[in-house]
Amino acid sequence: MYKCHRCGSAGSWFDFKRKLQGGVGVTSSGGYLNGGSNAVALGAGVEVKIIQVLDNEKAMAIQKNLLDEPEFEPVLEYLTNIRGLRPDVLQKYCVGAIEQPFWDHDSGRRINATCISFPWMARQMDMDAMGVVCHGGVDKRKAATEDKNLFDVVRLKLRAVDDKAKQQLVPKGGSWGLFGWNTVPAAANELVLTEGEFDAMAVYQATGMAAVSLPNGCQSLPPSVLPLLERFKRIYLWLDDDASGQSNVEKFAAKLGLNRSYIVRVPSKAASSVLKDANDALRAGLDLTAIVKAAEPIPHSQITTFEELRRDVYEEIMNPLKACGVQSRAFPSLNRLMKGHRMGEVTVLTGPTGCGKTTLLSQLSLDLCGQGVSTLWGSFEIKNTRLMHKMLTQLAQRNLCGEVNAFDAAADRFEALSMYFLRFFGSTDVDEVLDAMEYAVYAHDVQHILLDNVQFMMAGQGRGFDKFERQDAALDKFRKFASVKNVHLTLVIHPRKEQEDQDLTLSSVFGTAKATQEADNVLILQRTQGKSTLDVRKNRFDGTLGSIPLIFDPETASLREPGAEGMSEGVAAIDLEAEMELTQRRRMQKSIRALEHVDTEHVDNLPDMQQGASSLMQGYEHVAAPASAFHDDRNQTNGYNGSHRFKVNNGSSLPRLNGDNDTNDHDDDECSGGSTGGSAPRTGGSGSEPFAAFTPIITR
Template sequence: MHASQPLPMPSSRLQALYNSQLLDQPDNAVLQYLTETRGLTVKTLRKYGIGRAKYSFNNDGAWEPVECVTFPWIMKASDVSFQEELRGVKHPVEDPSSFLTRRIKVRALENKAWQRLDPAGGGWGFFGYHTLDGADKSQPIVVTEGEYDAMAVWQATGIPSVSLPNGCRSLPVEVLPLLEDYEKIYLWMDNDGPGQEGARVFSQKIGLGRCFMVQPTLENTGCLEFADLPKDANDALLQGHDLKRIIMEAKPVPHEQVLSFSDLQDSVLHEILHPEKYEGTKLPSLPKFSAVVKGLRRGELTVVTGPTGSGKTTFLGQMSLDLAEQGVNVLWGSFEVRNTRLIHKLLQQFARQPLPKGDPSSADKLKDIAKRFGELPLHFLKFHGASELEEVLDAMEYAVYVHDCEHIVLDNLQFMISRQNLATRSGNSNFDKFDAQDIAIEKFRKFATERNVHLSLVVHPRKEDESSRLGISSIYGSAKATQEADNVLILQKDNQKKYLDVRKNRFSGDLGATEIFFDRATNRYTEAPTNHVVTPQIINKAPKASIEDHWGKYFSSQLTENR
């Protein structure tokens, strides 16, 4: 279905105003930060059109205007027209060779987590793309993770450099044609796990044959310790390294199925020295639980289970919002609850207050919540109930490629699996639910690994005595689900108490349970004032006992190590 209107763009005068507010008003805090803290020259700032403006951000319920750095996505009018034509919109321009500001990325000076794209709903572009104008397409260009890195590369080397529109998390398909004619592209992502993995993923989108991965090493920087290596290009500039040498020693992206130790050596040693950089994305609303699982990492499969009414969907909704609010692209597959009901629940969790049901006078308030919710990188599968496994995987593949989804929630496996469809396809009338479930889990495991996404999969438990606590063996089906899973989470119920119980954690081996409390007004979970973490080995000794009776009124704050 074709769009009818071009995507919104900033006012033609806005970019010039922001640039003037930065460079023509001396002694401002933004200019001081850029030149002194980031080491960028006024020439570089002018080249990239950097600006200064005030934008308002929500600070604990109050909108606060703050000083911001503005990063324009400047591109030729002909490129804007081409993007719109791909959307099915005619967008003629008077001068195709003129430059337009496609969008402006805004980042608060004091709080880097406060970011915005202006206008909302606008198109995609590269920061610094206008600097490629006139460049020899047979010569290399550099694509960096952040804006400061792109400017650092150009300032130090003169090599045309652009940055990704949304860090290492996203490379929208709308910008891929902009790189189509360049023969050699150097990807300089952050020197950590997510950054290097992002480089590998993006190289597959751009084309493996023309991509090279830039990585600072002891040899090309002269550093004596791995801990001293620069994190990114801007760090390399500030530390006085030879950025051109680092770039020229970039290596082709290795075949993902054929590696040598030399391909992995720097990454392995870096992970050993900086394990905290390889932990996953934390859930700010559940910090104690996050401390046990060490965040949620890409490439892993998490199996979530719990008795009926234990709050699995509520927990996963809160988890997906925690991730999306940090910029993680999330795909929801709700096979049991229709999307309209699911989004109703998510809206209340997002608002952190009761929604104004049946109150037409609060329509504007509800629209404001919906508008802010709509800016989150959340996507939803349309499937409901029994669905073809291959069709679900195909939709997931599309979402990962087009929307760069890096966390997928599937709720739940039993509702999704169609025994009849799988039996028909297999030609075996004895093809039972266990077989169907094992096939699905095997394919989901493979998908999470090969597409480097975190997949959270709900699998219902067997029917057991409600007074018994659930364990790994309680999960419905064969043992394949828990064998393939990197993490196994159980929402335990004990009378009026609930616990998030980590029963498997392949990353660190830390296990334990954290008591959680349900807030009906916000439809969210909160944690106890103290760390309610215990060893699951103790739990298993008395399967009939009450959780509180067995664990005691007070809990140890020590994590169980099972490495």
């Protein structure tokens, strides 16, 4: 942090460098598609954002709809009966209801949906701290007469009751904010920061403590809201007890300040696949006050004990899919080999010129970004506009040339993604690229970074052996960056010149062996005799290697597996679960056979041993659900992150995936997130927050 005591300017280290250097070379997809940004410079280099605010009277009318209008009575019943929230709490947080049209990609038209509204409210002093100016300036007479301590509604988050994937932020391009900020007393020095809106209201209802929610779930903590939190001496960070939420705990705590951040977790004795957040704990009748008071600070970053990691190890054993990562929907066979997309890893992709490396990565990045993995693209070989053209074609699954309406629909979906692009092109200093990457991780909470390609980025920066030494030094920095920042880094490295009729190997990667040694995964896109295959030649996660045949579709500019359709993010993990189930069954059968092969003289002890075998099978009961037992009456599929609902089926000792649940029978919120266009649930998310992991922000 920096602060100038003369002019009062303050901000992060990146804000300081941006004001001195004029930018860090990062832009969003919306900036390119809209031809610019709505941020302007005022005064001595101070950047502010011009926004439109809502009319307070209209916002209050939306709130009255929930409490007074009979047509919205089902919404009130859902919030009170299913979510367990009192009407007075809903009124204090100004929760409302409204009918909102959403674009339906299947029917090609807008369909109205009943929505819950969560207002973001702020005072004039809050907007000043966030660097926000209302559109059209401030009326001098209004500013002179109105109290600057009064709250205005700066934005609304709308979420459909029956389909959580339908979400919008109104107005488009508005400021970030904190839901529940209007309920925080001015004298409060402690605050509970939750992942979702229902969680914040649950904490306040049960404890009376000031509670607000993150604006984008566990996806990000925008730096613009950090000035609002500076006055608090203690901040309780309560994220969902799943892989998505827990993976961001340390990152958010570092932003808030490690010395004042306390991590809240549901007690291990009460934890289950159902109790993942504060709202679930409220409905289960747990003592939320005791849970919050039992929060612990972040331990030293370089020293740990098994006691501190015991719960993480337990979760990894009980929910194996949590450790596998985000599942690919575009290439289901890739899940069988690599098991998923994991944070903190480095992937190297190589292949001959023109084989489709950029096509493959753009398709994968869209797939992952659609599931909420914030992405940063660094294209040093082709211009960003050309790369986006390819991505829009892949997203629309059709040729957009001359199709204005189709372009607008695809552009709206693409703009809703958390995807950012480096402005660098051609030869660029590695330290400048790392600086921009670090800024993107800090400001936009980027989780996946792609650099295409290393040779173009380092062109002309060395000759002879010095060229290899520079590349090794750059790879060492990239490896350290991925580990320290806990992001997935994908590097494209061209191969050496090989004979066209021979497949590439690990030794074909350009440079020394450091590239393949530092990488966790090495992918080789082969193209021989007109046929393309994707080879997994290194897999540090579990060592599984293999090859995937691919076919290029020129109409959609996409690669696909022959005879395979794209899978939903929940279904994409079923094959992996089937493999785990098979391994699990073999373990149990082997153990049971060992128990059954007893000496005849110990036959009398057989009942005890059978009991031991039964307990052994019960011990495996929650390791993985059998794919054959996959079922959900509401057709909701949850993939990784341990978001399964287990139920014993037909007396079997193995659990049933997505079975009925008494606590969440009527909860349509088991999965949180959206597809690429915000039209499909993500896996493993919170049961209570509209914008959680794998959910792009949708503004129309």
